[in-house]
Amino acid sequence: MDTATRLxxxxxxxxxxxxxxxxxxxxxxxxxxxxxxxxNDILREIFSTTTQRMAEISASSQESHDPHEQLLSLIExxxxxxxxxxxxxxxxxxxxxxxxxxxVLQDLIRERSAYLLASVRKIFxxxxxxxxxxxxxMFIAELDGIALDYLSIFNSYPITALKKLMIKRYSPxx
Amino acid sequence: MDTATRLxxxxxxxxxxxxxxxxxxxxxxxxxxxxxxxxNDILREIFSTTTQRMAEISASSQESHDPHEQLLSLIExxxxxxxxxxxxxxxxxxxxxxxxxxxVLQDLIRERSAYLLASVRKIFxxxxxxxxxxxxxMFIAELDGIALDYLSIFNSYPITALKKLMIKRYSPxx
Amino acid sequence: MDTATRLxxxxxxxxxxxxxxxxxxxxxxxxxxxxxxxxNDILREIFSTTTQRMAEISASSQESHDPHEQLLSLIExxxxxxxxxxxxxxxxxxxxxxxxxxxVLQDLIRERSAYLLASVRKIFxxxxxxxxxxxxxMFIAELDGIALDYLSIFNSYPITALKKLMIKRYSPxx
Amino acid sequence: MDTATRLxxxxxxxxxxxxxxxxxxxxxxxxxxxxxxxxNDILREIFSTTTQRMAEISASSQESHDPHEQLLSLIExxxxxxxxxxxxxxxxxxxxxxxxxxxVLQDLIRERSAYLLASVRKIFxxxxxxxxxxxxxMFIAELDGIALDYLSIFNSYPITALKKLMIKRYSPxx
DNA sequence: GATGAATGAGCATTCATTCAT
DNA sequence: CATGAATGAATGCTCATTCAT
Numbered sequence: 001m002d003t004a005t006r007l008x009x010x011x012x013x014x015x016x017x018x019x020x021x022x023x024x025x026x027x028x029x030x031x032x033x034x035x036x037x038x039x040n041d042i043l044r045e046i047f048s049t050t051t052q053r054m055a056e057i058s059a060s061s062q063e064s065h066d067p068h069e070q071l072l073s074l075i076e077x078x079x080x081x082x083x084x085x086x087x088x089x090x091x092x093x094x095x096x097x098x099x100x101x102x103x104v105l106q107d108l109i110r111e112r113s114a115y116l117l118a119s120v121r122k123i124f125x126x127x128x129x130x131x132x133x134x135x136x137x138m139f140i141a142e143l144d145g146i147a148l149d150y151l152s153i154f155n156s157y158p159i160t161a162l163k164k165l166m167i168k169r170y171s172p173x174x
Numbered sequence: 175m176d177t178a179t180r181l182x183x184x185x186x187x188x189x190x191x192x193x194x195x196x197x198x199x200x201x202x203x204x205x206x207x208x209x210x211x212x213x214n215d216i217l218r219e220i221f222s223t224t225t226q227r228m229a230e231i232s233a234s235s236q237e238s239h240d241p242h243e244q245l246l247s248l249i250e251x252x253x254x255x256x257x258x259x260x261x262x263x264x265x266x267x268x269x270x271x272x273x274x275x276x277x278v279l280q281d282l283i284r285e286r287s288a289y290l291l292a293s294v295r296k297i298f299x300x301x302x303x304x305x306x307x308x309x310x311x312m313f314i315a316e317l318d319g320i321a322l323d324y325l326s327i328f329n330s331y332p333i334t335a336l337k338k339l340m341i342k343r344y345s346p347x348x
Numbered sequence: 349m350d351t352a353t354r355l356x357x358x359x360x361x362x363x364x365x366x367x368x369x370x371x372x373x374x375x376x377x378x379x380x381x382x383x384x385x386x387x388n389d390i391l392r393e394i395f396s397t398t399t400q401r402m403a404e405i406s407a408s409s410q411e412s413h414d415p416h417e418q419l420l421s422l423i424e425x426x427x428x429x430x431x432x433x434x435x436x437x438x439x440x441x442x443x444x445x446x447x448x449x450x451x452v453l454q455d456l457i458r459e460r461s462a463y464l465l466a467s468v469r470k471i472f473x474x475x476x477x478x479x480x481x482x483x484x485x486m487f488i489a490e491l492d493g494i495a496l497d498y499l500s501i502f503n504s505y506p507i508t509a510l511k512k513l514m515i516k517r518y519s520p521x522x
Numbered sequence: 523m524d525t526a527t528r529l530x531x532x533x534x535x536x537x538x539x540x541x542x543x544x545x546x547x548x549x550x551x552x553x554x555x556x557x558x559x560x561x562n563d564i565l566r567e568i569f570s571t572t573t574q575r576m577a578e579i580s581a582s583s584q585e586s587h588d589p590h591e592q593l594l595s596l597i598e599x600x601x602x603x604x605x606x607x608x609x610x611x612x613x614x615x616x617x618x619x620x621x622x623x624x625x626v627l628q629d630l631i632r633e634r635s636a637y638l639l640a641s642v643r644k645i646f647x648x649x650x651x652x653x654x655x656x657x658x659x660m661f662i663a664e665l666d667g668i669a670l671d672y673l674s675i676f677n678s679y680p681i682t683a684l685k686k687l688m689i690k691r692y693s694p695x696x
Numbered sequence: 697g698a699t700g701a702a703t704g705a706g707c708a709t710t711c712a713t714t715c716a717t
Numbered sequence: 718c719a720t721g722a723a724t725g726a727a728t729g730c731t732c733a734t735t736c737a738t
Contacts, residue, residue, distance in 0.1 A: 011273055011346050014188035029712095030719060032714070033714080038713080055226060086186075096327065097267050098188075099268070109724045114252070133332065133335075134335045141321060142319055143319065144327070145318040145320070148322055149314060153270065153283070153287045154311075161311075162312060165308055165312055191728060193728075193732080202702065203730080203731095204702065205702050207729090208700085208702070215730065335703075360622045361619065362534070362622065366733060366734080367731085378564050379699075382698070383697095386733080387732095427683045442619045444613050445619050446620055447537065448535040448537045450674070453610075481680065483669065485676075485684060486687055489664060489667030492669025496663075497662060500618050502639070506656060510660060510719080513656055517646065540709080541708090549723080552711085555708090555710075556722065556723070560708080560709080561707095590726095
């Protein structure tokens, strides 16, 4: 699964053949098909695992009770990860956007996004319950947009400046 | 090219075979290869055409001289297009993110993003020259993030609420 | 036809597409098909022309009446051509040997080889009528073998040494 | 590989499609590509195998210590094979001459011809060390030329007469 | 004489998947 | 748990040839 994750990230799901995964992982085709029933299955497994890891991160940033501190923690963790694990985020964007993989993951995508939205909204409820829905969507859009632009659109990106701006906007005291 | 655009958007570039394009377009394989030298070539042609259309939109929203009005115009046009041409935007995100297509379009992506950034920055220069760079990136990130979330992440999305929020933020008088 | 000859020699008949010939010759496909009805037709035309040129060479070396001088002249002309027009001889060997082209040229090959044999035999009849048939075949085999080895088998070939040996063998006084 | 060899000989390499080979051999395309990575690879494998067989023949005719007996043995074996395995020799000539296949086999051709030359030269060294190089080349040219003319140029060929002539020339006592 | 758009069969190769061992 | 031979449909692309202009 590690090998598959890496190759999907590097080459894209459709351009990664089972043969390549086998070769890189040093196992036989038979063995992979002994553990996963299809190539799509591997993808779903990867996506699920990732969702779990995201949930853990999100949970861990809710240690504080102050919503602004929670947002600060979330922003910092996310920017950290973004810069550390570029290809990991790229993979996630990429499989959610490509029609082929997207349809395979439909239910898992829905599940993950609902969970993340709920997490964020719990924080914004403490700040401004009336507008918490739209604030949450906007907050997520900003983070997603920055990730997208940083990872895939611009060649050189002022990522730290944007991080500071986000922090100023959402955790002004910090 | 219309058929190809539609199929790439519906199925993804890698899942759209030349045979499918030919069948849908009602022409022979030979003819397509008489006009485009590779499948990648079709993709590049589509991407270039799209960039041109985007440039036209961006140019047309610079009729006014007031920067806030320009931003308002830009936001309104973009949200309009987003809701009208969902699959068209989806295609553009998708091919910029997938490694296979991304590498084919590298130079064109760079060109387009540089152009769009410059366009936006020209507006923000009038509002706050000191922070115009980071403001521009943030503005673009917000729009890209909303587009991404609307098109590919959330199942039901409060798109009009987010549009209002964007307008309030960037064109407060409107 | 010049372009076709060159490309057939460089790339082989099967690897030379009509499109390439057109491009190199700077004419349209339509025009070529206006003059030649098929690709095979071009090949036949080239082969015929070549046979004519060979006949002229053979005829011109029969100016002398002394058979040894005739052989000397033949050998000298042939070795000259061999070293000057390598790709031309290569083409001729190659199309006579490849099954696809061979069957297209069957009648022309038979015609050419019969003519050349007769020419040579006329000379050997003057030297030793009893063995003239086998002598002729052997003489031709030697020349063909040298050409074959020189053009296609060995990397560096002592072509002048072999020329001397042939002259010594067939025109001892020279 | 047997099927491929036969078809390459009958139709030529370029005119033999993988589909034909599969159909004749009664196996699937996938299987062939499981064992050979390309069509060129099959050709190389065939050529190598042939070289090995040639080396064995050449070695076995060096049992005697008398050079004339060695030449006699070589000539006899070669004429035997020539008449038995016509299409096999045709294939070998044909792939060495066609530019497409020739470039695929370049290194193998060089290797084979160097080996054969060395073998022959070892014999001629015993007869006339001073002229052994040119004698070897001439001997090979005669055999190659006879093979070429017999297989591909003349329609009816006095092959036994030429064999006798060769024997008389190189192994006079026999 | 000259063009080039159009065809459709054919080609080498790839790939997810199956299955006997 | 593990192998790798085997399948066959699919893929991007090429090519000789035709034909309306």
